[in-house]
Amino acid sequence: MTIREDATPLPPELQGKRKAYFLVTYEKSEFEKMYTSGKSTEKESIQDEMEYLKNAGYLVVYIEFATEKDITSAFADPNAALIFSTGHGDPPGTIRTTNEEHVEPGEIIIPAGSNLRQVILEHCNVGDQAEKWQKVLPKDAELTAWTGKTTTKESVQFNSEGGIGDRQWGTLMSRVKSLPQLENQRGDIYRITEKGEKEIIKNLETGEVKPAQPTKGSFAPARP
Numbered sequence: 001m002t003i004r005e006d007a008t009p010l011p012p013e014l015q016g017k018r019k020a021y022f023l024v025t026y027e028k029s030e031f032e033k034m035y036t037s038g039k040s041t042e043k044e045s046i047q048d049e050m051e052y053l054k055n056a057g058y059l060v061v062y063i064e065f066a067t068e069k070d071i072t073s074a075f076a077d078p079n080a081a082l083i084f085s086t087g088h089g090d091p092p093g094t095i096r097t098t099n100e101e102h103v104e105p106g107e108i109i110i111p112a113g114s115n116l117r118q119v120i121l122e123h124c125n126v127g128d129q130a131e132k133w134q135k136v137l138p139k140d141a142e143l144t145a146w147t148g149k150t151t152t153k154e155s156v157q158f159n160s161e162g163g164i165g166d167r168q169w170g171t172l173m174s175r176v177k178s179l180p181q182l183e184n185q186r187g188d189i190y191r192i193t194e195k196g197e198k199e200i201i202k203n204l205e206t207g208e209v210k211p212a213q214p215t216k217g218s219f220a221p222a223r224p
Helices: 028-035 047-055 068-076 126-136 152-159 172-176
Strands: 019-024 059-063 080-086 094-096 118-122 142-145 188-192 198-200
Touching (some): 019 068, 118 152
Parallel strands (some): 019 059
């Protein structure tokens, strides 16, 4: 598989829309192994949230095998309202990407006037330096991140029924529903898959609904 070194640009007609990003940073070999294991995965557990945001008027951008550039570009999008990222993380609190690069808080650039309100980083160790991540975000943005090591089982729990305890509290859906409904924008789901193919699930012009492919994700949160 050829890894995309540059973030795939959205078509011009989509760039100005209010967005929610769902980024999956696992490598292809691990991705396939996880989803043939028969166990519940993050892939299935984020579908309801993506559909909810589409119905709330957001352009949902799902990127499979996200690279370092994909992640930094999502944060640099002034129209991003939510960024969800799932995959591996490494000490002291960095995101490990599909191309084996790492994203640190210092690499994140938030533009003036950013609409970012929810950031969920389902990666091991990222919560260990939550203060540094929070510092680069807009002051109104809520950060959810996991401390230490976490598991797919924890992630699936948070992304579905959730829980309250030392390891996690609330749900992914509770973060999603904190965003306002958009009355002046029609929602859609835009997927960038491993082949770099781009698919608008609901055609912007005709309203035709195409069969949606399920998605994937990674880990769990800890109380900051």
